[in-house]
Each structure stands twice: as structure tokens, then as C-alpha cells.
Amino acid sequence: DAGxxxxxxxxxxxxxxxxxxxxxxxxxxxxxSWYQQALGQGPQFIFQYYEEEERQRGNFPDRFxxxxxxxxxxxLNVNALLLGDSALYLCASSPWLSGADxxxxxxxxxxxVL
Amino acid sequence: EDQVxxxxxxxxxxxxxxxxxxxxxxxxxxxxxxxxxxxxxxGPEFLFTLYSAGEEKExxxxxxxxxxxxxxxHITAPKPEDSATYLCAVRGNTGFQKLVxxxxxxxxxxx
Numbered sequence: 102d103a104g105x106x107x108x109x110x111x112x113x114x115x116x117x118x119x120x121x122x123x124x125x126x127x128x129x130x131x132x133x134s135w136y137q138q139a140l141g142q143g144p145q146f147i148f149q150y151y152e153e154e155e156r157q158r159g160n161f162p163d164r165f166x167x168x169x170x171x172x173x174x175x176x177l178n179v180n181a182l183l184l185g186d187s188a189l190y191l192c193a194s195s196p197w198l199s200g201a202d203x204x205x206x207x208x209x210x211x212x213x214v215l
Numbered sequence: 216e217d218q219v220x221x222x223x224x225x226x227x228x229x230x231x232x233x234x235x236x237x238x239x240x241x242x243x244x245x246x247x248x249x250x251x252x253x254x255x256x257x258g259p260e261f262l263f264t265l266y267s268a269g270e271e272k273e274x275x276x277x278x279x280x281x282x283x284x285x286x287x288x289h290i291t292a293p294k295p296e297d298s299a300t301y302l303c304a305v306r307g308n309t310g311f312q313k314l315v316x317x318x319x320x321x322x323x324x325x326x
Contacts, residue, residue: 105258134312143219143302143316144259157313191258195312202247202306204314206258 103128105194105207113213114182122177122210126194132156133175134204135167136191144191150175151197179212187214217242217307221317228293228324236288236301236320244308248286250279251302253319259302262288293324 106125114120126133132151136144146159150169169175173194179186189211193204220239228234240248247266251259263272265281272279276297278289288301300321304314 107258132312134314136314136316141318143304143318144314146313146315149312159313189256193314197312202312203249203261203264204312205261206251208258209256211256 105192105205107190107192107207107210109210110208111211111213113215115215116182116184118182119178119180120182120212122179122190122192122212123174124177124192124194124207125174126192127205130194130196130205131173132195132197133169133173134193134195135175135177136193136206137161138189138191138209140188147177182214184214187212217305217309217315219303219305219315219317221301221303221320223320224318225321226323228290228322230294230324230326231292233289233291233293235290236322238286238288238303238317239284240286240303240305241284242305242307242315246306246308248281249304249306249314250286250288251304253300253302255300262301290322293322295324295326298322298324 134149135147138144148158153169164180189209192207195204222237250262253259263279268283300319302319304316
């Protein structure tokens with residue numbers, strides 16, 4: 102059973118550029134959440150997608166946007182990159198209607214902004 | 216606003232030396248408290264979910280407990296491979312499945 106997968110593993114960008122990160126949820130899961138984890142900090146919730154709609158959003162600017170596809174996979178887009186966007190970006194998946202609360206995380210994408 | 220505080224920030228143990236990690240939380244209607252293990256540069260690995268005060272769960276050398284204000288992760292006779300950062304997170308009833316994390320406890324177990 103494949104777990105949550107993310108691509109790419111690492112990414113280096115310069116300030117002002119745009120980036121797209123990708124996530125495939127665990128088999129049987131239809132909900133995807135994105136988190137940002139700065140070095141030495143806990144993950145911070147960015148937003149969550151279910152049925153191709155953003156269901157909840159954390160305290161992140163509009164430069165952060167996302168999308169969910171019919172196969173439940175998801176993308177995170179960040180525009181006008183800032184140095185402070187350098188972090189580990191984590192995707193987590195869970196089933197929406199089962200009532201199960203546990204979110205399973207992928208390995209993350211390490212984004213470095215120069 | 217939901218909040219999680221973990222202590223200590225870092226903990227160094229000798230192999231076999233048991234100890235506990237603390238997670239204090241404030242949340243509007245606890246819908247679940249979660250423990251994860253995270254190795255450097257990797258994604259968090261799920262350990263336990265606790266839902267109500269008094270609940271306990273065990274897995275190998277780890278045991279998680281929950282009260283109305285805090286949770287403990289007890290580590291019995293740890294081994295060097297238990298070295299990792301342990302993250303605590305809560306889900307409140309303010310909506311959907313958003314998790315609020317603490318900053319974690321970095322555990323180092325020396326042989």
C-alpha cells in the first residue's frame with residue numbers, strides 16, 4: 102500500500118520566482134492538507150482540500166494557492182517567493198467521511214529560496 | 216486559538232534510561248491529540264491518536280497518556296534508534312481537520 106508521495110524532493114529557487122509542489126495521497130484517502138515547517142519549528146497549517154475545493158485555510162497570504170484534482174492528488178503553488186518561504190513543505194492525507202482524524206504525512210519537499 | 220506547548224525542547228538520555236515528554240494544550244473542544252515522530256529532513260511518522268482524558272495507548276517502548284490539559288509520551292528503556300524529534304498536535308472543533316502542532320522535543324539516546 103503506497104503511502105503519501107511528494108515531488109520533487111528538493112527545490113532551489115530565487116526570490117520572486119514561482120514554484121509548484123505536488124502530492125499524491127495515501128490509497129483510500131480523499132482529503133489533502135498542506136503544512137509548512139521552518140527549521141526547528143513544528144508544521145504550520147497552510148490549507149486543506151476536499152472534493153477539489155479549499156475547505157480551510159491557515160494564516161498564509163494569497164501567494165500560497167492550491168488545487169486538487171479528480172484523482173485526489175494536489176498541488177501547492179507559491180508565487181513571488183521570499184527568502185522566508187524556505188522550509189520543508191509537507192503534504193498529509195486522510196479520509197474525510199470515515200470520521201478518522203489521523204493524518205498521514207509524506208516525506209516533504211525541501212524548498213530553498215536564494 | 217488552539218495552542219500546544221511541548222517540553223523539554225531537548226532531552227538527552229542514556230540507553231535504558233526511561234523518561235517522559237510533555238505536551239500541554241489549550242483547545243476549543245478537543246477532537247483528538249496526536250503524537251508523531253520525525254527524523255531529520257523527513258516527514259512526521261504517525262504514532263498515536265488519543266481522544267479523551269484517561270485514554271492510554273502503547274507501542275513497543277512508547278506509551279501515550281492524556282488528561283484534560285496535557286499529554287505525556289513515556290519512553291521505557293529507550294534505544295539509540297528512538298532518537299528523533301517527537302511532535303504533539305491537537306485538532307479542535309473549530310473546523311475540519313486542521314492540526315495545530317507544538318515545536319517538538321528533540322530526543323537523543325546515547326549507547
